[in-house]
Amino acid sequence: MTNDLSPIDRAKYIAARRSCDYVQSGMRVGLGTGSTAAWMVRCLGEMVREEGLDIVGVPTSTRTADLARQVGVPVVSLDEAKWLDVTIDGADEFDENLNLIKGGGGALLQEKIVATASDRMVVIADAAKEVRALGAFPLPVETVPFGWQTTKALVEETLVNMDVLGRESTLRMNDDVPFVTDEGNYIIDLHLHRIGNPRQLALVLNQIPGVVENGLFIDICDAVVIGHSDGRVEVRDLNAGVAADEQLDVLDSDNIFADGPD
Structure with missing residues (x-):
């Protein structure tokens, strides 16, 4: 088999x-x-x-x-x-x-x-x-549903000062509705292409109100x-x-x- x-x-x-x-x-x-x-x-x-x-x-x-x-x-x-x-x-x-x-x-x-x-x-x-450098795969960021658009905007603003190649972010969908995690949260996928300093990015993302956790395992x-x-x-x-x-x-x-x- x-x-x-x-x-x-x-x-x-x-x-x-x-x-x-x-x-x-x-x-x-x-x-x-x-x-x-x-x-x-x-x-x-x-x-x-x-x-x-x-x-x-x-x-x-x-x-x-x-x-x-x-x-x-x-x-x-x-x-x-x-x-x-x-x-x-x-x-x-x-x-x-x-x-x-x-x-x-x-x-x-x-x-x-x-x-x-x-x-x-x-x-x-x-x-x-x-990979040589993390980031080709979209980085998931789990957020609470309340105010997720504001959280998304704060994440995008934070990325301006990070060592990354891309800053596009998208709400993960399940057909035509937001994908919901087992904990009842949403996921914002960050299309960064390359992450120069994963440790710094992981720490900074988790300081943003509304962010529950990010997908960087350091x-x-x-x-x-x-x-x-x-x-x-x-x-x-x-x-x-x-x-x-x-x-x-x-x-x-x-x-x-x-x-x-x-």
Whole structure:
């Protein structure tokens, strides 16, 4: 079945499969949101069903929670778990310092809370997500609905003094209505093209009234697992100070595609 995947989906699956090596029985695991994270949740579900892996997951969105339950991964809230051993999540972009842009799926607020409540954050991605400078992917900024147009104008005014190439901002839509996050907020996407100083921008954006959180994850990610369609996987670990290039043996198994228990 894995041979039936597109090259990009196979690379995502390879990264997701390798990231599960960070998970051991007894752990509390943050479960990310997005297409790559969904592969990881499925892999963990297979390990729970086939290998007796004993974990609890803390999902970062309602759709991740639904998927985890479907494949057999027990879920609890962050308040119940209190602190996590590891969070595994995808990213829309990452740079050489493992700074990230996240939030393309609209779950950036819960993703950042869960990631920062973990001993480690591991990012899983295909090679196309690596960039020299963040900003090609639109930067999501979560805002409260009240006065969002004023917040948007304040953000645009603030960008004039930031080291960015573009300053266009758009309200994220869901068909003809604003996209609403799990927390009931809106998202303004900033089309910056290049961010010269991500740390400064992250701090400044969060000072604007109406802004809840932004999609820059600075000094949060500890390791990144990069999957390739040929089965090769790169692991870069900031804490260990190592970069490894491995070949992952992936059995052409149907298990990962099977539905979990109801």
